[in-house]
Amino acid sequence: xxxxxxxxxxxxxxxxxxxxxxxxxxxxxxxxxxxxxxxxxxxxxxxxxxxxxxxxxxxxxxxxxxxxxxxxxxxxxxxxxxxxxxxxxxxxxxxxxxxxxxxxxxxxxxxxxxxxxxxxxxxxxxxxxxxxxxxxxxxxxxxxxxxxxxxxxxxxxxxxxxxxxxxxxxxxxxxxxxxxxxxxxxxxxxxxxxxxxxxxxxxxxxxxxxxxxxxxxxxxxxxxxxxxxxxxxxxxxxxxxxxxxxxxxxxxxxxxxxxxxxxxxxxxxxxxxxxxxxxxxxxxxx
Numbered sequence: 418x419x420x421x422x423x424x425x426x427x428x429x430x431x432x433x434x435x436x437x438x439x440x441x442x443x444x445x446x447x448x449x450x451x452x453x454x455x456x457x458x459x460x461x462x463x464x465x466x467x468x469x470x471x472x473x474x475x476x477x478x479x480x481x482x483x484x485x486x487x488x489x490x491x492x493x494x495x496x497x498x499x500x501x502x503x504x505x506x507x508x509x510x511x512x513x514x515x516x517x518x519x520x521x522x523x524x525x526x527x528x529x530x531x532x533x534x535x536x537x538x539x540x541x542x543x544x545x546x547x548x549x550x551x552x553x554x555x556x557x558x559x560x561x562x563x564x565x566x567x568x569x570x571x572x573x574x575x576x577x578x579x580x581x582x583x584x585x586x587x588x589x590x591x592x593x594x595x596x597x598x599x600x601x602x603x604x605x606x607x608x609x610x611x612x613x614x615x616x617x618x619x620x621x622x623x624x625x626x627x628x629x630x631x632x633x634x635x636x637x638x639x640x641x642x643x644x645x646x647x648x649x650x651x652x653x654x655x656x657x658x659x660x661x662x663x664x665x666x667x668x669x670x671x672x673x674x675x676x677x678x679x680x681x682x683x684x685x686x687x688x689x690x691x692x693x694x695x696x697x698x699x700x701x702x703x
Contacts, residue, residue, distance in 0.1 A: 444459060461480045461481065462480070462481070462482070463481075463482070464480070464481045464482070464547070464548060464549075465481050465482055465483050465523070465526065465528050465548045465549070465550050466479070466481040466482070466483045466484060466523075466528065466546070466548045467479070467480050467481045467484075467545075467546070467547055467548065468480075468484070468488070468493075468545075468546050469535075469543055469544065469545045469546070470493050470507055470511070470543055470544050470546075471542070471543045472511065472541060472542050472543055473492075474492060474493050474494070474507065474508060474511060475490065475491065475492055475493070476488045476489050476490065476491055476492075476493050476496050477489065477543065481548070483523055483524070485497075493507055493508075494508075500521065500523065502519065502521055503521055503530065503546065506519060506530070506532050506546075507532055507544055507546060510532045510533070510534045510544045511534065511541055511543075511544055514534045514536065514541050515534070516531070516532065516533050516534065517530075517531070517532040518530065518531050518532075520551065521548070525552075526550055526552045527550075527551050527552045528548040528549065528550060528551060529548065529549045529550075529551040530546055530547070530548050531546070531547050531548075532544055532545070532546045533545050533546075533547075579610065579611070582599060582610045582611045583610075583611040583613070585599070585611070586598070586599045586610075586611040586612065586613050586693075587611075587613040589613075589693070589695065590613040590614055590615045590620075591615055592702065593615070593695050593701055593702050593703055594615040594698075594700055594701040594702055595614070595615055595695045595696050595697060595698055595701040595702075595703055596612075596613075596614040596615075596616075596619070596623045596695070596696040596698070597612065597613055597614070597693065597694070597695050597696075598611075598612045598623070598693075598694045599611045599612070599691065599692075599693050599694075600691060600692045600694075601690060601691040601692075602688075602689055602690050602691060607691075607692055610691070615701070616673070619669060619673075638651065638655070638656075638659040638660075642680060642682065642692065643689055645682055646682065646684060648679055648680065648681050648682075649679070649680045649682070650677050650678070650679050650680075651677060651678045651679075651680065652676070652677050653670065653675045653676050653677050653678060653696070653697075656677075656678045670696065670698065673698040673699055674698060674699035675696050675697065675698050676697050676698070677696075677697045677703075678694055678695070678696050678697070679694070679695045679697060679703055680692060680693070680694050681693040681694075681695075
């Protein structure tokens, strides 16, 4: 029987969505009357990014916390060359006059962008792009989707120890935004139990490499892993040298700016029974 999915409209999930609401505007008692009489200035300062472009896609106005005053008067594809999605959507709106709505990542934040063409006499004269910080809202949606997926997956694998282990490792990978490998001790050796990665594009590679590459730490690193009780952080360069990580994996991790490996030894009555390793890469929570 297929596992039933949780009700995403229930109170538990509604609470998650509510947490993403913006904070009240705290401007102080002295400035409150002025803000209420003319709110546009304070809203412009608090918005992440607000800009307009002319029919020639030249920036006419820009404001907000992420604004670039030097952009005014320049072609938008030059002023915002590092944001190709924004440039493309503005160009598309100017070409067909259709409103666009999309997510844009800037400096680790997720912006909900709305591009509205400006019409006059049936002709497109320009466009306005307004943004709202949707970082918390998008994070809530991801957590809700992950919880729903894990709930159904757990119901399906609860009687399979290996599948449960894979589920745990996948959850850690999603939370840490990193490649994760779990090994357990069998006959005195650390044997692979599960592996996953936050990046779906490389998750299969991580699993294949974890299965193919023998686990054979040597010397001081092996002694540390077998003896320490607390988490141990090993520089990526040391990890690569000690374990003989294959060239394809080195190249892959170099692209993701791997910097270290955090190891969590698991012990029972002082004896090592397992080892969880997490590779700290660009953007990970490590």
